[in-house]
Amino acid sequence: MSQEETIIRFENVSKVFPGDAVILADVNISFRSGEFVSIVGASGAGKSTLLKLIYAEEIPTSGEVYFSERPVGKINRKHLPFFRRNIGTVFQDFKLLPQKTAFENVAYALEVDGRSTADINEEVPEILSIVGLGRKMHQFPKQLSGGEQQRVSLARALIHRPKVIIADEPTGNLDPVASEEIIRLLLEINSFGTTVLLATHNKGIVDKLGKRVVLIDNGRIIEDHDKSKYILK
Amino acid sequence: MNTLKLWRTFKEGKENFIRNGWLTFATISILSLSLFIVSLSFLLGTTSHLVLQNMREKVSINVSFNPDVPEERIVSIQNELKGYTKEVASVEYISREDALKQFLSESGNDPVIAQAVQEIGENPLLASIVIKAVRPDQYETIVESLKKSTFQNDISRINYEKNKKIFERLNRISETTQRVGLILGSLFIFIAVLITFNTIRITIYSHRQEFEIMRLVGASNIYVRMPFVFEGALYGLVSSVVTMIFLSVVSYYIAPYTNGAMAIGNFMDLYQHYAFFIFLTLVAFGVTLGVFSSAIAIRRYLKA
Structure with missing residues (x-):
């Protein structure tokens, strides 16, 4: 497996929201397969938008985003659900379905894919025990702590064995211990070859990682360091 | 969408129906009440028609x-x-x-x-x-x-x-009751449709954040939509059953006052005679209403 192969590439990408709000301005960047990249910057810098362009929640105003050399903006909206199975997403607010148990939340991602019940009953407990929730899989989100909810969310992101995990402020709502646990899991996932894109403004986390850091400010990429420390002003 | 997925969306709808608890209760109450009023006005209309017919036959x-x-x-x-x-x-x-x-x-x-x-x-x-x-x-x-x-x-x-x-008065009463019954019946049906549509819209509104999540983890629009359509159908079905129970109770209490007033017997006999027809109509009406309300209400939350 080539570590050097480009999996995501931004080519002159700009995103302008109505009212001439420029969120991203002429961004050129690529991410290689198997990389662990932290994307940092203040709130509103454009981190989330950058990530949304990858899983086609947003479409560039100009330029093009390529996923495995496939232009994301040109994917038919009908085929979007299939495309998204290549990308696992984790968010600050967990985005779990409140009326489903941990098991059901993860299973849902397989159900929509039309996978057999036997497969689901085998794979879901497996992935939940990987994130350390084997014994709590029949609890509802409100019965779980923030860190546990985020681990359910992570399990769901992993269930399709995606090539890329996108984590948008996954530790934003978590205490330091739970945050560390999530980062540890992300690193573990990355060690198996999955590309991880982590948006955060937690200085401590990024410094400890010692991995590639991309700094965004005002919709532009200001710094891009390999194995560097993130220096917040 | 294959049968496995269709079955899953049905289970999903059933699960929503059960887990929504309070909202389900509110929706069913309102739908049942509407259906009850419509079917009761049908039964009372039929009763007055039959009572008059009975009186006429004695003339x-x-x-x-x-x-x-x-x-x-x-x-x-x-x-x-x-x-x-x-x-x-x-x-x-x-x-x-x-x-x-x-x-x-x-x-x-x-x-x-x-x-x-x-x-x-x-x-x-x-x-x-x-x-x-x-x-x-x-x-x-x-x-x-x-x-x-x-x-x-x-x-x-x-x-x-x-x-x-007496004959002249009888004729007038007969014409009036038929006209009033028709107007009231249509009015109540209209109200029932409006109330049900709005209630289901509120139900779906309360779920709006979940649609985004579902789509994000790879659910197609139809997969997101079908559970709500099934849920709507369940509202219709359960409300029809509840309405039938209400009607039975009411018929039981009205019956003694209507003994011998109709050729068919009393109000209970009339209800029993029409029960199957009423139930089928209610189910058809309730399920259609539930399904259409859900399908329309969810549309705005699903991007093309």
Whole structure:
């Protein structure tokens, strides 16, 4: 497996929201397969938008985003659900379905894919025990702590064995211990070859990682360091 | 969408239905109430129609003939009247002997009366024919024709005039109830549709954040939508059952007041007679309403 192969590439990408709000301005960047990249910057810098362009929640105003050399903006909206199975997403607010148990939340991602019940009953407990929730899989989100909810969310992101995990402020709502646990899991996932894109403004986390850091400010990429420390002003 | 996925969306809808608890209860209450009002107004409308029909059937013209008119003559008049099939529903001949028997049995076979009749020595009652019209508004015409007929001189008396006012009122009541029933029924159906649509819209609004999540983890629009359509169908189905229970209870309590008022029996008998038809209609109406409301209400939350 080539570590050097480009999996995501931004080519002159700009995103302008109505009212001439420029969120991203002429961004050129690529991410290689198997990389662990932290994307940092203040709130509103454009981190989330950058990530949304990858899983086609947003479409560039100009330029093009390529996923495995496939232009994301040109994917038919009908085929979007299939495309998204290549990308696992984790968010600050967990985005779990409140009326489903941990098991059901993860299973849902397989159900929509039309996978057999036997497969689901085998794979879901497996992935939940990987994130350390084997014994709590029949609890509802409100019965779980923030860190546990985020681990359910992570399990769901992993269930399709995606090539890329996108984590948008996954530790934003978590205490330091739970945050560390999530980062540890992300690193573990990355060690198996999955590309991880982590948006955060937690200085401590990024410094400890010692991995590639991309700094965004005002919709532009200001710094891009390999194995560097993130220096917040 | 294959059958496995369809089955899953059904289970999903069923699960929403059960886990939503309070919202499900509210939706079903409102839908049941609407369906209940509509079906009750149908049943009451039918009742008033049947009660009037029953009363009309008891209405008749009694034509008594002079004592010197021979039986053959009366029978030929009877046959002549039977020919007017558009106006005359039935003509029954009651001979003097039959009239006496009937009189004695109606007076409870009182020996005093029987003796009094015997003392007269002769049957004091007249032979008569009982005419029933096809429609109540035809009685007037029939009476007029009898008065001008070739046998007008054979007639001793026609006891219609005294009932005339009652007949007229009956006609008016019948027309009014039918019109009011139609208007009220349509109004209630309209209200039921509006309330149900809005309730389901609120239900779906409360789920709006989940649609985004579902799509994010790879659910297609139809996969997001189908559970709500099934949920809507379940609302319709359960509400229909609840309505039937309400109707049974209400019928049970109304029934004693309607004994014998209709040919079919009382209100409970009427309800039982129509129960299956009402249930099917309610299910069809409720399920259609639920399905369409859900399908329309969810559209705005699903991007193309």
